[in-house]
Amino acid sequence: MGSAWKAVADDNRRQVLLILRDGEKTPSEIARHFSFTLPALSTHLRVLKDAGLVGERKEGQRKFYSVNREGMSDIADFLDEFWDENLRKLKQHAEAKERKKNRK
Amino acid sequence: MGSAWKAVADDNRRQVLLILRDGEKTPSEIARHFSFTLPALSTHLRVLKDAGLVGERKEGQRKFYSVNREGMSDIADFLDEFWDENLRKLKQHAEAKERKKNRK
DNA sequence: TCGATACTTAATTAATTGTTTAAATATTTA
DNA sequence: TAAATATTTAAACAATTAATTAAGTATCGA
Numbered sequence: 530m531g532s533a534w535k536a537v538a539d540d541n542r543r544q545v546l547l548i549l550r551d552g553e554k555t556p557s558e559i560a561r562h563f564s565f566t567l568p569a570l571s572t573h574l575r576v577l578k579d580a581g582l583v584g585e586r587k588e589g590q591r592k593f594y595s596v597n598r599e600g601m602s603d604i605a606d607f608l609d610e611f612w613d614e615n616l617r618k619l620k621q622h623a624e625a626k627e628r629k630k631n632r633k
Numbered sequence: 634m635g636s637a638w639k640a641v642a643d644d645n646r647r648q649v650l651l652i653l654r655d656g657e658k659t660p661s662e663i664a665r666h667f668s669f670t671l672p673a674l675s676t677h678l679r680v681l682k683d684a685g686l687v688g689e690r691k692e693g694q695r696k697f698y699s700v701n702r703e704g705m706s707d708i709a710d711f712l713d714e715f716w717d718e719n720l721r722k723l724k725q726h727a728e729a730k731e732r733k734k735n736r737k
Numbered sequence: 738t739c740g741a742t743a744c745t746t747a748a749t750t751a752a753t754t755g756t757t758t759a760a761a762t763a764t765t766t767a
Numbered sequence: 768t769a770a771a772t773a774t775t776t777a778a779a780c781a782a783t784t785a786a787t788t789a790a791g792t793a794t795c796g797a
Contacts, residue, residue, distance in 0.1 A: 671743085
């Protein structure tokens with residue numbers, strides 16, 4: 530599993546995610562939005578999938594890719610650390626509680 | 634100006650931001666948390682600054698770095714694109730359910 | 738002024754990344 | 768079965784990146 534951070538660091542990959550936002554699409558459909566080749570897109574999709582940011586579904590010879598929003602949770606969590614001190618404390622408290630529970 | 638996305642793609646640089654979260658610190662203070670050298674940290678700080686993610690303040694021979702939360706707005710905005718969409722889909726789902734109920 | 742301290746810049750190197758073209762795999766259709 | 772379509776994998780290459788050691792700049796204190 531690759532990191533979501535590295536996956537979204539690339540401009541083209543973020544663009545892919547935005548394109549998929551409205552619904553699943555095949556590689557060739559996605560590739561129309563870009564100037565690079567299909568194999569290049571294929572590797573981008575692989576990176577996004579390894580990062581858990583997209584899912585795939587095969588239907589015959591075509592493959593449909595879709596956004597996996599849960600894959601963005603690491604990024605969202607990081608931002609939350611800076612969003613609000615109170616939120617951060619609440620979260621720490623919840624996590625401490627969780628650890629306590631798991632220790633039982 | 635470098636991109637905030639590339640700046641935060643690096644594990645060490647994200648760690649630097651977390652270290653600075655509680656208040657400004659000098660390079661040597663920050664460097665204590667890492668195993669790499671001070672020059673390496675210096676270049677990380679430069680990348681973070683070029684991305685607008687940290688600010689610096691010079692005081693004598695020391696330099697104080699601090700988090701610049703506004704620098705994270707690009708990243709937050711991107712995530713919002715998917716958050717809103719999620720809300721929309723939830724709403725659509727609820728509406729579909731409602732229609733189903735009314736059909737009975 | 739001299740030496741220590743704090744930090745940055747430069748030169749070098751190894752590793753990673755994004756791209757291309759060509760070949761491979763899988764599925765559909767004639 | 769053969770040709771066409773959709774996608775991925777492989778090989779090669781240029782560009783970028785993160786690290787190290789060594790040298791440079793600026794400030795402080797004896």
